[in-house]
Amino acid sequence: MTAPESNQSVESLKDDIQRHVALTLGSDPFPPRKERYYLGLCYSVRDRLLGQWLETQRSYYDSITKRVYYMSLEFLPGRFLMNYIQALGMEEECREAVRDFGLDLDELLEEEWNPGLGNGGLGRLASCYMDSMATCKIPGYGYGILYDYGIFYQTIVNGYQHEGCDNWLRQDSPWVLRRGHFMFLINFYGRSEAYEDSAGHERFRWVDTESVMAMACDIMVPGHQNGHVTNMRLWKAISTRDFELEHFNRGDYIGAVQSKVESENISKVLYPNDTSPRGKELRLRQQYFFVAATFQDILRRFRKNNYSSFDCFPDQVAVQLNDTHPAISIAELMRILVDDEALTWETAWTICQKTFSYTNHTVLPEALETWSVELIGRMLPRHLQIIFEINRRFLDDVGKRFPGRVDLLRSLSLIAEDDGKQVRMAHLAIIGSHTVNGVAELHSKILKARLFKDFDNLYPGKFTNVTNGITPRRWLMQANPALSELIGSVIGNEWIHDLSHLSELAAYADDPEFQQRWQEVRKRNKKLLARYVLRKLGVGINPATLFDMHIKRIHEYKRQILNVLHVITIYNRIRSGSVAHHVPRTLFFAGKAAPGYLQAKLIIKLINAVGQAVNGDPAVGNELRVVFLPNYCVSQAEKLIPAADLSEQISTAGMEASGTGNMKFALNGALTIGTLDGANIEIREVVGEDNFFLFGHTEEDVHRLHSGGYDPVQIYESNIELKKALDMISTGFFSPEAPSLFRPIVDSLLAHGDYYLVLADYAKYVAEQARVSKCYEDPALWTRMSILNTANMGKFSSDRAIMEYARNIWKVSPLT
Template identity: 45%
Template sequence: MDKKVFMEKFTGRLPKDIKSATPQQLHNALGETVMELYSDRWSVAREEHLSKRRAAYLSMEFLVGRAVFNNLLCLGIYDEVNDAFKELGLDLADLEVIEDAALGNGGLGRLAACFLDSAATLGLPLDGYGIRYKYGLFKQSIVDGFQREDIDDWTKYGDPWSRRCDEDTLLIEYSGQTVKAVPYDMPIFGCRTENVGTLRLWQAEPVKEFDFDTFNKQDYLEASKEKIYAEDISRVLYPNDDTNEGKKLRLKQQYFFSCASLTDILRKHKARFGTLDNLADYISVQLNDTHPVISIPELIRQLVDNEGWTFEKALSTAKKVFNYTNHTVMQEALEKWWTGLVEEVLPRIYEIIIQINEELIAEMYANGVQKDKTNRIKIIKGELIHMADMACYASSHINGVAEIHTQILRDSVLADWYSLYPERFRNETNGITQRRWLALCNKELSSLITEKIGDGWLTDLSQLRELSKYADDSSVLDSFIKVKQTKKQQLADYIKAREGVETDPNSVFDIQIKRLHEYKRQLLNAFSILWIYYGIKDGSITNFKPTTFIFGAKSAPGYKRAKAIIKYINEIGRIVSTDPDTRDLIKVVFVQNYNVSYAEKLVAAADVSEQISTAGTEASGTGNMKLMLNGAVTLGTYDGANIEIVQEAGEENNYIFGARVEDLARIVPEYDSRRVFAEDKMIKRVVSSLIDGTVSDGGSGDFRELYMSLLDGASWHAPDHYYLLGDIRSYVETKLRCISDYDSDRAAFARKQWLNMCNAGKFSSDRTIADYAENIWNIK
């Protein structure tokens, strides 16, 4: 970067009194300057992508977070820009107040963002397609222990890292409604490469903004009705769908970005090649979970209705173009749409789904497949359209995201499909980008690593293994401990500023950060803290090392039980902090508005990484990888990528507890949570806190409902469906051993942490994407 040119363009965009510029003005000026300086590189890369076989990643979520620092890092100009700010009397760190692009809910969306980062760095022609939500998920606050949601207006002060492309605007048609899909493009800068990927996000806008005649008749709301209904489609991520209207909006969202993305892909292909006959030779489309699976009938619709293809030819092409990533083993998360709803909103798509289903059935009969198996895998069962079955039928490849997850898909969830098409199934263990999740968020540790092995790890994380030779070097471990202490102090300062809560950086930092869901078992963690509290009070737990338990999580707005767990965690925090016997030993902090930027600080400071999902429920996890990479030990079950983490770093360097998948297969048929509750006094005491007045849910009855779901079952749940009571004693014992190990021999514990970091190389998304490129997408 020519620093003189940068300074001229940057300062030219600022107020005359530069020091009076707000962080938002500085951010916009910086973003616009960088975008201008690197626009030619982006244009060349776009053209390069379109000239060869490429891949498109369709995802409902792209949790990109805050772009500015990551872009500077990947472009290799972070230090130059930092120096330029200093010369102007400014502080680059002031831009930390800039809002995240919170266009995702958790691991699914963060994975998609990491994948684009890795593909750009590896020089691969991969581009992303999604929705440009006006408000993203939501901004969370904690009021009296309860989650409160507010809009997350992330573009309030502008969005300098996106470019609106009106020339590519499309029309999307539903029954009784037509809306515009306006694309906004975001560059994904590769690290140490000229390659730049593109994330195209679609924004819904009305065809007719305002009806003046209606307004003139003083029917003011009706005059703006089309604008409101159109913009609702891209207003928020995952609108509450516990009513038919909510379900209809979600379906519209999924079709909106799928239709727009495919139309864009087909337009560009036809403009370059003059035909769509070779489409499958040049494009591979990855369906990230079931949300974009509506793309399958949509591609067929466009090829049949717009290009005059036969249905058979269009279906054959779809099977070559699409690939499907499954992210869950839980049936309730495998999307199923009511046939009446799809027919109402998308009648032509429903007709095509019927045709696909009929073709599947005919194919099964032709191949001699038994009728009962055909009935299990057909797409339309009764009045429900099973999107995962459609994805399996019309995809070239089907992949899980961790070894155990993929095996469960083969053995049970998608066993029928695996028996028919074993060659389609692959495992692609998830990964994270080390650029954001180490180089950017932990400069102190990055400097220590680079001092020892150079900086090649930025693009080849497997090089971290070379650091294993320092595991018994006391001076290196001392340096590592100092780095960890620095990050804990920084987090403590940040929590004090953000939450108004004092935390002790000399305590153990035990951290659980992830989406709030019952299977992730934040409630089990809360129970364990109350268990330890009772143990300290009655003297059965002595010499307890002061520990800060930090939670970060958002619950879906309509997920009542998950919101009750947030309240319960905060109630436990109130108890331990107000008791003079424990307030200096136990601290519970539930951080507000957990997002990517908060996560960057949390993962760097963690001593213990809580990965405690019920065995067989977490597809992979990526938070576990981020925490491992920053030198945390895993306290977890044998689930998801935890298994591979232990394989890489050694079980002796981590803390594994609880029933495994094979154990649960044996235990669950005879499991009686009431018996466990009745026969274990401490379990009974801890769980009874939900109803005995120990904690208060403000009279909502939510805690009582949690209690009953554990002991008697609730909705579709069996009693203690996620095996909290069965695992809790093993969990508490392992947690106490972990904390005791930290306290008794800090150097030995640091060695475990160091070896986790050294062996995190497998979990780079660079490795994951290189495998997708070679074995699924066939791109170079």
């Protein structure tokens, strides 16, 4: 852009901001106030995107192309404003415009609340994939729920997690475009009624239902400087009129209001459990609400194109099920095709199987979703009938292929019989889909070899892998501007669209001048983080120490406790004066525990208690510091990750499906200490084993130890440092006011068999941490390793992942 043009666009942006402050917000533009000018800027940026968005949606219709529907009960997009600004390529313009008003863009950005519409990795992955679909111009949409309350707001009080409400829509969000004219009726409860159609065939209809409306709310997801804007459509529950009237007519005003409120509860709150799904009625209601609304929208679009037959439905529509949360879709599409459209069962089933594909995100048995037959039968009576019919035909077929194999029928059935009758949603998703994928090579292998082995035998080729990816726009360009600029100065900026270009950095790994610039950027990021921590917690940390980070949901399989045992071990060594290769470290922990997961909440308390002891002990000085940052969210991750030296990816092998935090750290030049789990394995493969700190039992070892013979007590007895650390925890060293407070943690390790094999991996972990310290003492070596990590992360772009889905699963091509 030439200078006068740029001046012109800054001036017109300034005019727009002031116009929005005055005319959209109804506020006096003078004096310029941060909160108002923030909103004025949001609306001005939004205006500039809306045209591109309309154009993109129009182009889908014009090209009559197959579209992808990415169905996810969760999205974690992070803040939008900077993402939109950079997508439009107007960062400099925005900086200048707000500067002219005496404001600072970075400060304005902090005004934005994080939309916490997800729990963790699964929701964040969905948002990375939306970004890549837009950037790669894959025609499609994201579909989900607009929760009024996102994931709870975490505070730490006296070391304990407290949960507060995250009422993120309290002040209307400028990004949510309510579409009052896209409303669909959603039915629940009632009964399925048989009737005879005019040709004398037995048919079914769903009657005597209760209903609620789903209103479309749209959020734009722009591609990076390509004029393509994808739509994320989130449904909000709105009470139906009849529902209220019925009460009004009886003169029951309060009843009318109450029923309105109750029906709108469907989209009120995100369930904060990231693994164990609990059979709560409202959760199933949310699932069906969003599925039924989405399918009405899909069919509306399909019909708009005037197709004469449903046979071509799968040529127009690909539906990706993000885990089993939307798996009731399969029964819903069958209901629509058989009951409403009068297709034969066989035709409908073929269409279903050609339409759906399913991504599995976990192998933890407690995380596999089931719903009681009783609940589905009550809430979705017709769907239960359909599920039974799918199962009957399926088991019939299996029985014919494998006569006499009752064991096989039991293991494959959609209905589990052991714990009351339960519908296994993963089984429904597998048989109703053409493709099932895991999210990293090891995870996909485990799905085939263990969890769904019988299904894999039955349907060879149905199971595949798509290793997760992350968007380089948010996780490098936006989160780490200093490193992005340095990278750009030597290899240009093509990596933003094609991350494989980062490999050109490898040539500079040993270049002393480049190394120095690399170190300066990292030092600057660490200083910024230290300032943030001081502001947030009032705790001073030293940017010259090794920044060691363990940030993710708190869960026993992620083994924060292993890290804590290492911290206590180092602490004891410092106190006793034996510090071989100790490098001063700052440990960062952040993450939320599910409110009902007491053990995870106790782990948070322990981390804080250990932090208090360590940070307050004069013998430790600057050698060791432990901070727990409350309310981990996308924006916090964006501040932490660019400042990390060491990334803790230490889950029990075989338990973390992929991980994506691991990718974000390595992309930003942190080194990983990790197990052979999830995507760690593939990260290590590409960055090279010399540039990765590996420890721990393999997945096969874990399987073997779980099959018998593992004795954690024997390990405890034979390792003096470990014994000391555990004894300190169990006898109240870190909780003098309540000495037995942390007993449940030690009991899980010693008395209850240490399911996550913390003790089994302790010695190797501590030894590998010593190697970390030793390497850190050699800045040239460390910096080389760091550069090589970044340089080799090309594979982990979500653009690569999305193109694999598009080519191999969805069979859609990018728009030109």
